[in-house]
Amino acid sequence: MQENYQQKTLGILGGGQLGRMVIQSAISYNIDIHILDPDANAPCKSICQAFTQGSLTDFETVYNFGKNCDVLTIEIENVNTEALEKLAQEGKEVYPQPHIIKLIQDKRTQKAFYKEQGIPTADFILTENKEEVFAQKDFLPAVNKLGKEGYDGRGVQLLRTEDELEKAFDAPGLLEKLIDFDQEIAVIVSKNNKGDLKAFPAVACAFHPTANLVEFLFAPAGISESLEKRAQEIALEVIQKLDMVGILAVEMFVTKQGEILVNEIAPRPHNSGHHTIEANITSQFEQHLRSVMGMPLGDCSLRTPAAMVNLLGEDGFNGDAYVEGLDEAMKEKGVYIHMYGKKITKPFRKMGHATILDENVDRLKERALRIKSLIKIKA
């Protein structure tokens, strides 16, 4: 049987670090990658086979870009799904399927989906505007989320008390009951168009207190076997009920009562899977590629315990980036640096990540903290 992956062109909507790491995998399969991104200096630009600078949300731009590709996928949710829908109708393979991207783009339809499908998630109330949020003071403390266009922590805010209500987003959104969780975890799952289904082991996420981004990540997650099993079950349930082809990151809360609730999902490679490049048999980026290109999915086992640290631009620095502490970090056994090809740094901008492998799980936390304090990105 002849598999001609190298004769198919994969178009990726979005040319950021996620696409960059997919390209690092795609190179091994001779798969030509076309990239669409509004930034002329997008991380993928100099390593893809064709780069188009253009808007990801414009119908014509996305449609014309897609016509030159055989398979299309995304590395960011905020894309024009109508153009993708048309391309799919015209015979292009679009994964994830456009209607699923659309459902996920809006946190309101996302939450409604969980509710309809009986997928455990925090209680919520849909709100159309600021006034409707004001009316829900009895629902506090709650997380106020914008329906559309939030990412990397934006469009999400905590409203603890009545006097914070005035911060409410004045646009369609939702209020979600604040969960007094024990920890936050994530499971990345994947499905191809041949029915293969795989789940990565759960990871434990520690979030930056103010920037609302993943700061540290640990694999294994350090949860019980039954919680691990339940988390994977739920994540697999989500991708199956969506009937989605591609890769899906499912962020979950583990409540103090030992319940698992779905927080959010992302139908693309995700920050919670960066460690998989070195730590797992198959990386999430390779798995993304395999799932959309119709290749068999890869084994997801963890090879070595790992911690991942996001390398964010230092607060107070804007401009041409330079890195301090890299040599020191690189001397350590099992430390892996991934810089994202971004020339300009800004406070808290995701400029790269570092993964630490260590057979001794107890050393990981300390090593992660040290690497984080060691590497600084300034301008």
Next chain:
Amino acid sequence: MQENYQQKTLGILGGGQLGRMVIQSAISYNIDIHILDPDANAPCKSICQAFTQGSLTDFETVYNFGKNCDVLTIEIENVNTEALEKLAQEGKEVYPQPHIIKLIQDKRTQKAFYKEQGIPTADFILTENKEEVFAQKDFLPAVNKLGKEGYDGRGVQLLRTEDELEKAFDAPGLLEKLIDFDQEIAVIVSKNNKGDLKAFPAVACAFHPTANLVEFLFAPAGISESLEKRAQEIALEVIQKLDMVGILAVEMFVTKQGEILVNEIAPRPHNSGHHTIEANITSQFEQHLRSVMGMPLGDCSLRTPAAMVNLLGEDGFNGDAYVEGLDEAMKEKGVYIHMYGKKITKPFRKMGHATILDENVDRLKERALRIKSLIKIKA
């Protein structure tokens, strides 16, 4: 301390699969890669930041190419060293140093170096032409090697008996006593310009009976601890006595008497190190990058036992390549495919490789044989 690797350009002479795999590592460090190669469709072409099509052996071409780079290295030995010498004098960092590339390019000066430095190697006689080989019939059986421009098995032939003498190369070369070896192994070592010195664990090489290329490779090598230690010692001795910066593959024989003799060396990433991408803490490609860019060298430990299989073009097929059996291979846990971006296949052309990881060393040989019989590259 500020490390600005991302502000340095690395120029690689040669744009084949070795450079391609270096680029896969370089992407993680934001290092811009410039490539020089005579082939307009060189494997590196579409993924580097600047590609120059041109001769690697022409002085002007190499010199002009090098002027636009900060650091220069090679992924093939047959390059113009005079141009590199001039670039080095003008302040470019050239690694390996040009005089070392020149010494290694000629198998005669290579062998003379081992002899002078007391590095164990098979006895040899330098020969200027065919006639001088004919005069050495008492030295048979011997391996007849061309002094310059042999690679991937060319320019090397076995002369067992007198009547084979007429095949002798009619050019400066050498006759090397045929070693009745127990096995062939290789150790890859590395040095940077800060004095860091590292050795990868030894690997066992099994050669293709007629094509004289590596067919299989196994790590660990399955040799005794003392042989492992001796092999690494010798390899480190070679790079230190050369005072070379960069990465050096040292191919060795283990004789039936348990002696280790150096066969050949290559001052660049090597077929015997391809498995290191998934099997070791640091890959040889990453190590090459680190050594020439002045970064600290990485740990070389083996994470998981591995076998590597070269994926060669099937005999009898010439033309646009397609691959059979890829899906079947990709379903297996721990199988990693690396295709080299070559559109055209020819008999025995190195089109890719497959690495198999398995905690159970005894299963590796069988799995390697199966993967090899499974994947076919035809036209």
